Amino acid sequence: MCKCIGSALCCCVECGLKILLMLIFSIVGILIIVALAVYFLFFYEDTRIDLSNKFKDMAQEIYINRFMNS
Secondary structure (H helix, E strand, C coil), rough: CCCCCHHHHHHHHHHHHHHHHHHHHHHHHHHHHHHHHHHHHHHHHHHCCCCHHHHHHHHHHHHHHHHHHH
16 A cells, blocks of 8 residues: 555554545545435425426417417
């Protein structure tokens, strides 16, 4: 992993910090992925706008304005 040529303490601290940071960032990455999965599985449907109904309402409004008001 790393070669201890100089001070053994300095090498151990450096390797330890690399491993610690690697573990922290891995855990944070996994938590972000799990949070995104939970959001899209359970909460995304509630916040999505139904465009088909919006287009139907808009088409009906255009029809009423164009043909009923002439």
